[in-house]
Amino acid sequence: MRIKLSKWKVISFGLGPIGKSIAKLALERGSQIEIVGAVDSDPELVGEDLGRVLGLDTRTGIRVQRAGKGLYDEADIVLHATTSFLSTVKAQLLEFCDHGIDVVSTCEELAYPWFNHAEAARELDSAAKERNVSLLGAGVNPGFVLDVLAITLSGVCQSVSEIHGSRILDAAKRRLPFQMKVGLGMSVDSFEENVRTGKFGHIGLPESLALTCASMGVDVDKIDQKISPKLATSPVKTEHFGVIEEGMVIGLVQDGTAIARGRRLATYHIEMYAGAVDPYDEIEFVGVPNISLRIQDGTPGDIATAAIIVNSIPRVIEARAGLLTVKDLRPASSVFA
Ligand SMILES: NC(=O)c1ccc[n+]([C@@H]2O[C@H](COP(=O)([O-])OP(=O)(O)OC[C@H]3O[C@@H](n4cnc5c(N)ncnc54)[C@H](OP(=O)(O)O)[C@@H]3O)[C@@H](O)[C@H]2O)c1
Secondary structure, X not given: OOOOOOOEEEEEEOOOHHHHHHHHHHHHOOOOEEEEEEEOOOOOOOOOEHHHHOOOOOOOOOEEEOOOOOOHHHOOEEEEOOXXXXXXXXXXXXXXXXXXXXXXXXXXXXXXXXXXXXXXXXXXXXXXXXXXXXXXXXXXOOOOOOOHHHHHHHOOOOEEEEEEEEEEEEHHHOOHHHHHHOOOOOOHHHHHHXXXXXXXXXXXXXXXXXXXXXXXXXXXXXXXXXXXXXXXXXXEEEOOOEEEOOOOEEEEEEEEEEXXXXXXXXXXXEEEEOOOOOOEEEEEEEEEOOEEEEEEOOOOHHXXXXXXXXXXHXXXXXXXXXXXXXXXXXXXXOOOO
């Protein structure tokens, strides 16, 4: 645990749409947070002032670097938003550990790597402990809607027999990289080909399921997952893909089931498509008592992700060393405007 009384010094690592929102919010919280460095591999951004990259009128004096070298000594924590896959980010995370710097990352597979990537999780955990570093995978989904909220709600149940979660959202209102990963504008063949790569669709559903069950004392044996295309039933006008004709893909439907103790413990259902009507997030517990929680209109993923990453900074800095998950920390909270 490292408690600091001065401003938290952060590195913005990854400046796609999500990394930029995180950096903007960190700048807005200037009384608590100081950005000491910015990193992105995009050649168009390297060398540019962070203020320009963020579309601000003011310059920050921080130039975007291709890598983090030279920045680590100054910083307390990395705000990391590059990719979804642990195999890609593991080397970066180990580099942060080597430099003794804490990390909060949007990498979906880092939200609960103990189920699908146990070996990498053990490696990261021991590297983090060795260097007294805290590593956290956080976000909205995974990281909040289908795990933190569920875990919190379960606290009022004397016992639980099943959990059901749903998240229905309008993909047309999300950033372009998100729309691409849910298949907007694709043909069915190309959608299915992408699904077969295992790197397509919403990443993080097994992590949310395994994390929630682990928090309630069960290591799941198996997670079944199915990803299907959602097809346009009439032409759909979109900002980035023009008119998506009938029969083409406007998003996806993804279902996950967690199995343990020889039975189904949890089912999560996600629909992410352009023009989704009546979006919502919902968690339902079958137990004693039965209880459910619905967020009408859903949690706005892109804004909320930036919020939860920035709001997690003090939680991570105060935390014990190791590879942590959101179930190990007090929930992040915001600040009054
Ligand atoms: N958990 C959650 O709830 C949640 C919510 C939102 C987003 N996410 C995840 O957060 C990540 C960021 O989202 P996004 O939409 O901003 O993604 P994005 O558009 O792919 O942007 C990622 C940025 O990081 C840069 N980058 C990639 N690898 C790098 C490296 N090794 N070193 C430095 N920079 C690197 C990319 O540069 P190049 O262009 O050169 O590749 C790009 O500018 C995604 O994986 C997304 O799925 C998670």
